[in-house]
Amino acid sequence: MKNEQIVLVKRPEGMPGDDIFRFEDIDINTPGDNELLIESVYISVDPYMRGRMNDTKSYAKPFDIDEPLNGHVLGRVVESNAEAFKENDVVTGHLSWKKFNTVSADSVSKVASTEVPLHLYLSTLGMTGHTAYGGLLNIGKPQAGETVVVSAASGAVGSVVGQIAKIKGAKVVGIAGGREKVTYLTEELSFDAGVDYKADDFKEQFAAAVPDGVDVYFENVGGTVSDEVFKHLNRFARIPVCGAISSYNSKEDNGPRVQQQLIKSQALMQGFLVAQFEDEAEEASKQLAQWVQEGKIKSEVSIAEGFDKIPEAFRNLFTGGNFGKQIVKVSDSLD
Amino acid sequence: MKNEQIVLVKRPEGMPGDDIFRFEDIDINTPGDNELLIESVYISVDPYMRGRMNDTKSYAKPFDIDEPLNGHVLGRVVESNAEAFKENDVVTGHLSWKKFNTVSADSVSKVASTEVPLHLYLSTLGMTGHTAYGGLLNIGKPQAGETVVVSAASGAVGSVVGQIAKIKGAKVVGIAGGREKVTYLTEELSFDAGVDYKADDFKEQFAAAVPDGVDVYFENVGGTVSDEVFKHLNRFARIPVCGAISSYNSKEDNGPRVQQQLIKSQALMQGFLVAQFEDEAEEASKQLAQWVQEGKIKSEVSIAEGFDKIPEAFRNLFTGGNFGKQIVKVSDSLD
Numbered sequence: 001m002k003n004e005q006i007v008l009v010k011r012p013e014g015m016p017g018d019d020i021f022r023f024e025d026i027d028i029n030t031p032g033d034n035e036l037l038i039e040s041v042y043i044s045v046d047p048y049m050r051g052r053m054n055d056t057k058s059y060a061k062p063f064d065i066d067e068p069l070n071g072h073v074l075g076r077v078v079e080s081n082a083e084a085f086k087e088n089d090v091v092t093g094h095l096s097w098k099k100f101n102t103v104s105a106d107s108v109s110k111v112a113s114t115e116v117p118l119h120l121y122l123s124t125l126g127m128t129g130h131t132a133y134g135g136l137l138n139i140g141k142p143q144a145g146e147t148v149v150v151s152a153a154s155g156a157v158g159s160v161v162g163q164i165a166k167i168k169g170a171k172v173v174g175i176a177g178g179r180e181k182v183t184y185l186t187e188e189l190s191f192d193a194g195v196d197y198k199a200d201d202f203k204e205q206f207a208a209a210v211p212d213g214v215d216v217y218f219e220n221v222g223g224t225v226s227d228e229v230f231k232h233l234n235r236f237a238r239i240p241v242c243g244a245i246s247s248y249n250s251k252e253d254n255g256p257r258v259q260q261q262l263i264k265s266q267a268l269m270q271g272f273l274v275a276q277f278e279d280e281a282e283e284a285s286k287q288l289a290q291w292v293q294e295g296k297i298k299s300e301v302s303i304a305e306g307f308d309k310i311p312e313a314f315r316n317l318f319t320g321g322n323f324g325k326q327i328v329k330v331s332d333s334l335d
Numbered sequence: 336m337k338n339e340q341i342v343l344v345k346r347p348e349g350m351p352g353d354d355i356f357r358f359e360d361i362d363i364n365t366p367g368d369n370e371l372l373i374e375s376v377y378i379s380v381d382p383y384m385r386g387r388m389n390d391t392k393s394y395a396k397p398f399d400i401d402e403p404l405n406g407h408v409l410g411r412v413v414e415s416n417a418e419a420f421k422e423n424d425v426v427t428g429h430l431s432w433k434k435f436n437t438v439s440a441d442s443v444s445k446v447a448s449t450e451v452p453l454h455l456y457l458s459t460l461g462m463t464g465h466t467a468y469g470g471l472l473n474i475g476k477p478q479a480g481e482t483v484v485v486s487a488a489s490g491a492v493g494s495v496v497g498q499i500a501k502i503k504g505a506k507v508v509g510i511a512g513g514r515e516k517v518t519y520l521t522e523e524l525s526f527d528a529g530v531d532y533k534a535d536d537f538k539e540q541f542a543a544a545v546p547d548g549v550d551v552y553f554e555n556v557g558g559t560v561s562d563e564v565f566k567h568l569n570r571f572a573r574i575p576v577c578g579a580i581s582s583y584n585s586k587e588d589n590g591p592r593v594q595q596q597l598i599k600s601q602a603l604m605q606g607f608l609v610a611q612f613e614d615e616a617e618e619a620s621k622q623l624a625q626w627v628q629e630g631k632i633k634s635e636v637s638i639a640e641g642f643d644k645i646p647e648a649f650r651n652l653f654t655g656g657n658f659g660k661q662i663v664k665v666s667d668s669l670d
Contacts (some may be wrong), residue, residue, distance in 0.1 A: 051599075222594040258592045259557040259579035262606030264386075269604045271597030335460035 003028045005098040006067040006310060012053055012245045019143055020053070021069075021311045031325040034082045038091060038101045039109065040074040040301075043328045045314040046071060046156075050097060050181050050248040053276060068096040074111070074121050075101070076333050090114055090334065098329060107245035112285070116292065118334060122300045123156050123325035125288055127274055132160035133284045134277030139240035139270045144169030146215035147234075149158075153226055154181040154300065155195065156325035158241060160288075162191050163217045163297045168218070173209045175225060177320045184323075189298060197225045207232065216240075219269075222247045227255050233265040238325055241271040241308060300324025340433040341404040341645060343354060347388055349584045350653060356404075364437035364513060369417045370596060373410040373436045373443065377638075378663045379404060379457040380649040385583040386445045394620075403431040404603070409446070409456050410436070411668050424448055425669065427456050428579075434642060434665060439587055448517065451627065452636075453669060458491050458660035459634045460623055467495035468613030468619045474575035474605045478495045479504030481550035482569075483658050488529065488561055489516040489635065492577060495623075496553045505551070508544045510560060512556055512655045518660075521619035532560045554604075557582045562590050568600040572608045578604040584653055601629070635659025 003026045012020045031037045031115045049071060052063045063069055071163050073095040077085050083107030085091070096099045117187040117201030123129060128202070152158040153174025162172045174185040174192045183193035193209040195202065206228055213234035215308040217271075219226055220242025247253040262269060277284070291297040302322040304313040307330040336360045347355045366372045387398045398404055408430040412420050420426070428443030430436045446456050457465060466657060475496075478481045483500040487493040488509025497507045497520070508528045509520040517529035521526030527542040530537065541563055549571035553559055556581025568574075582588040597604060612619070626632040637657040639648040642665040651657040 057428065065487070100618065221595060222592055226592075226594070239592050240596045243598065244592070247595060249591065253592045254589055255592045257557055257561075257582065257588045258593060258604075259554060259561070259576050259606070260582060262604060263608070264574045264606070265576065266606050266608055266611060268606075269593075269597060271594070271599070271601050271603075272603055273598070276601060 001028060001100065003098060004307060005096060006307075007066055007068050008053065008063045011055055014251070015315060016050070016053060016311070023308065027046050027100070028100045029078055031081045031102050034105050035102055036077050036082055036085055036091075036105050036108065037079040038073075038095065038170065038220060039078050039331055039333055040073050040099055040307075041076045041331045041334050042074040042099065042122055042308060043097060043330055044127070045310065045317060045326050045328060047243055047245045047248060047317050048313065051320070054193065067090070068098060070094060070096045072122050072127055073101070073138070074118055075108075078333070080105070085110070090118060090291040092126065098309060105260065112289065116289075119301050119327050120292065122297065122327055123287065123301060124160055124292055124297060127159050128156040128325060129288045130158045130277065130281060130284050131274040133164060133288060134158070134274055134280070135242050135272050136161050136164055136216075138277060139268075139272060140165075140216040140218055140238050142168045142216050145171070147171045147173065147210055148213055148218065148219040149173045149175065149210065149214050149229055150220065151175040151197075151229070152220035152245060153185055153191070154323060155220065156299075158188060158218070158220050159299060159324060160297060161190055163291075165216070166190060167291065167296055171212075173206075173220075175229075181323065184300070185202070188300075191271045203228055211289045212262035213237075215329055218242060219244070220246050222253065224255065230256070230258060230261050232269050234263060235265055237265050237267040239269040240328040241269055245318060253308065262309040282332065302326045306330065336363060336435065338433060338435045339642060340431060341642075342401055342403050342636060343388065343398045345400060346390055351385070351388060351646070353646055354470050358643065360609070361433070362612060366414055366416045366437050369440050370437055371412050371417055371420055371426075371440050371443065372414040373408075373430065373438065373667055374413050374564050374666055375408050375410045375430065375434055375436065376664065376669050377409040377454050377457055378432060378645060378665045379407040379462070380645065380652060380661050380663060382580045382652050385653070403433060405429060405431045407457055407462055410443075411666070412540045413619070415440070420445070425453060427461065427659070430583070432645060439665055445661065448622065450623075454662050455634065456637065457629065457662055458636060459495055459627055459632055460620065461511055463491040463660060464495050464623045465612065465616060466609040467499060468623060469609055470575035470577050470607050471496050473498055473553075473612060474603075474607060475500075475551040475553055475573050476506040477503045480506070482506045482545055482547055483551040483553065484545065484549050484564055485506045485555065486510045486532075486555040486564070487555035487578070487657060488520055488526070488581060490555065491634075493555050494524060494634060494659060495551070495632060498524055498626075500551070501525060501566045502626065502631055506547075507600065509543070510556075510564075516658065518637070523635075538563055546570075552576070553577060553585065554579070556580050557588065559590065564595060565591070568596060568602050569639055570600055570602050572602040574602060576603040576604055581651060612662050633653050637661045639663045641665065
């Protein structure tokens with residue numbers, strides 16, 4: 001067995017090129033007391049990581065230069081020195097981008113069931129599902145009959161947001177890039193409408209899709225797409241602000257200021273992080289698992305294969321190259 | 336007695352010039368059943384009226400062309416055909432910009448006391464006081480020890496916001512234009528700091544005034560001043576959005592988008608109108624009157640004299656030419 005890691009060489013400007021990542025051969029550390037040796041099987045790449053590549057004060061500590069990047073990983077226990085774990089247990093946790101991590105047993109959790117596709121623990125049943133659930137229900141508070149708009153709607157968070165809004169009886173309009181994704185929203189996920197932001201007549205298409213205005217806008221993208229959505233806000237509209245992926249690689253992010261629109265519509269806009277809903281995480285997990293089991297929440301996953309594909313898979317998040325949750329499979333050992 | 340009114344000639348572009356107002360001599364209508372003839376004594380000019388001059392869908396119906404403008408007025412009953420009112424009663428209500436209005440008795444209310452300066456019923460004890468109270472306490476929710484920033488801080492709403500925040504034990508930083516206003520904030524209103532947005536080193540001054548960041552930002556002005564405040568938001572900051580006066584006369588209102596900042600600080604931004612706090616209006620009235628009586632809320636008023644001064648007084652709101660609440664006195668009959 002051979003270990004490998006990916007470290008951050010320097011802070012990117014704009015889109016992170018291959019030059020900011022370095023692959024390094026490293027040793028496998030033998031686990032000590034209460035430690036586990038874990039083989040990475042699925043590695044999650046997520047938009048918020050772009051923020052951590054910058055050296056700015058934010059909610060998450062910046063990645064350190066010359067240190068391995070890290071994020072959510074699903075892995076297999078190779079060797080356990082902790083009572084609660086045994087070989088071949090399937091675990092998730094926040095781990096380094098290494099083929100093998102040696103960590104304290106307290107830093108990972110066993111998955112609830114191995115009967116579902118395991119990558120779901122990095123998506124619908126993991127951080128992205130919890131993000132959708134927490135932001136939509138605590139801030140968006142969709143009511144039956146209301147119009148809920150979600151951007152990046154075929155993405156890992158957006159697709160779950162739209163499906164939960166449907167379960168709550170709302171009319172759901174998804175915004176995504178390209179015919180294929182838009183068709184997926186209405187045909188596979190039963191959204192009421194899908195609008196292609198890449199279409200020349202996006203503004204007209206969007207206006208036609210929200211004849212009764214927008215009551216909830218789940219914000220994933222920012223930029224000019226959102227500028228357009230803001231024009232259609234209803235009175236007392238709620239806007240959970242989850243992401244602004246169109247802006248993460250830009251130096252300048254200027255557009256119409258929102259103050260006047262917020263006053264006109266007496267609207268609420270709230271930035272959030274999944275961690276703030278920690279108190280209800282257990283309830284969310286149960287509910288999401290039930291909806292998945294009942295077929296009420298479907299999910300799409302883009303799985304890149306190979307540890308060396310991580311940088312490219314990460315960039316896909318910003319180019320729209322992925323479909324649904326982007327994951328990298330780095331080992332066949334749980335197949 | 337001679338009646339006169341001011342009508343809207345056309346919709347302004349940018350700052351409303353004299354050409355959009357027309358003064359007209361009109362008749363005094365004799366009050367019918369349950370009607371009152373009211374002489375206007377104080378007329379309130381307020382920033383939100385600029386929005387009503389546009390022909391755009393908003394919370395308040397646009398003013399009609401060739402019809403009199405209207406707003407909050409304090410007046411004296413000249414003739415009453417309603418049981419609940421008698422001559423010389425002092426009333427407030429939403430009335431036309433006329434020297435004499437003949438209206439249903441249901442459309443006005445008697446003031447609670449004539450022992451206080453009457454113009455307070457158009458400011459601290461009226462709409463602007465209720466705006467400050469409702470927005471700050473329901474959305475801003477200042478806690479003792481937190482830093483509350485308010486823009487247009489010497490204005491009718493801002494000065495009350497800052498003083499309520501002080502009562503609640505917060506550290507209060509006011510932003511205003513010019514040394515005189517800034518000095519007023521700290522010397523007369525006991526704000527902890529005042530920052531002059533017209534100063535060359537505004538950014539540095541502001542940063543120095545909020546060493547612990549900003550927990551509540553009561554937004555009155557929008558534009559570049561607010562762009563700067565947003566950079567200092569603390570985690571879980573709250574931003575009641577009351578106005579964006581710097582933008583009301585602009586065609587373009589572009590600046591940094593707020594999404595990324597809201598996520599970073601998990602902050603909440605909410606547009607509001609005083610009407611949404613109607614349920615607590617009685618409680619607010621009592622509390623504000625008590626604070627005024629106790630000397631805990633002081634207020635400054637700029638009183639222009641003469642019905643013909645209304646357009647100029649209105650423009651003062653946008654040029655910073657006024658100090659505190661801007662009112663026009665149009666009759667001496669209550670002196």
